[in-house]
Amino acid sequence: MMMMMEGGESVCEKGLAEYEMMRKSSPPPFLMKTYMLVEEPTTDQVISWNADGTGFVVWQPADFARDLLPTLFKHSNFSSFVRQLNTYGFRKVTTSRWEFCNDKFRKGERNLLCEIRRRKAWSNKAQPIPQIQPPKEVDEDQRSSSTSSSSAYTTLVDENNRLKRENRVLSSELSTMKKKCKELLDSVAMYASLEKEEEEDDERPKLFGVRLEVGGEREIKRMRAKISETANILLSQTCK
Numbered sequence: 001m002m003m004m005m006e007g008g009e010s011v012c013e014k015g016l017a018e019y020e021m022m023r024k025s026s027p028p029p030f031l032m033k034t035y036m037l038v039e040e041p042t043t044d045q046v047i048s049w050n051a052d053g054t055g056f057v058v059w060q061p062a063d064f065a066r067d068l069l070p071t072l073f074k075h076s077n078f079s080s081f082v083r084q085l086n087t088y089g090f091r092k093v094t095t096s097r098w099e100f101c102n103d104k105f106r107k108g109e110r111n112l113l114c115e116i117r118r119r120k121a122w123s124n125k126a127q128p129i130p131q132i133q134p135p136k137e138v139d140e141d142q143r144s145s146s147t148s149s150s151s152a153y154t155t156l157v158d159e160n161n162r163l164k165r166e167n168r169v170l171s172s173e174l175s176t177m178k179k180k181c182k183e184l185l186d187s188v189a190m191y192a193s194l195e196k197e198e199e200e201d202d203e204r205p206k207l208f209g210v211r212l213e214v215g216g217e218r219e220i221k222r223m224r225a226k227i228s229e230t231a232n233i234l235l236s237q238t239c240k
């Protein structure tokens with residue numbers, strides 16, 4: 001038989017009321033665990049409060065999912081963590097980083113967690129599931145690719161300028177060699193002309209049509225032949 005108290009309230013009804021009061025005064029485990037992660041100063045490089053303490057920022061989503069989530073939530077799925085935040089009314093307030101805010105989730109005001117209520121299932125449809133794709137890493141890859149292309153272009157330009165300088169030097173040397181070759185050809189032609197004139201003016205006596213050599217003329221002729229041979233060798237080597 002159910003025991004009755006003053007005012008007609010049963011012991012069972014009073015116990016249920018007290019239980020309901022205690023349940024409402026205790027924050028959901030998810031919120032308590034999240035608050036603990038944000039409050040922990042040793043992990044501020046991964047997750048911490050924002051500048052004014054009105055929300056928190058997950059600075060390193062990959063490290064957060066790999067190292068911190070498993071310690072309290074028994075999983076390492078960052079998208080699942082964000083979905084849970086959405087069900088408790090958190091909102092992502094910027095596109096440049098993973099920053100979340102809730103009017104009842106504030107630094108130094110843990111008591112407000114009791115006032116955060118889980119949303120109904122139908123209201124979750126308006127919340128998109130974010131994908132872990134830090135835009136910073138994509139930007140860094142693009143900058144790296146652009147820097148690499150610029151470096152390759154600069155190298156090609158430098159190489160082209162070097163080849164142009166070498167080509168100018170070679171052209172100058174070729175012009176000089178052509179000039180020397182022409183001077184040598186002119187000298188040989190002049191020497192041949194003088195030799196022919198001397199032959200025509202030669203008044204030495206002939207014997208059976210052959211001029212007789214007198215004195216040192218044989219030696220002079222031998223020296224001329226040697227000079228002519230040397231000139232021809234130099235000419236052939238220079239004009240190749």
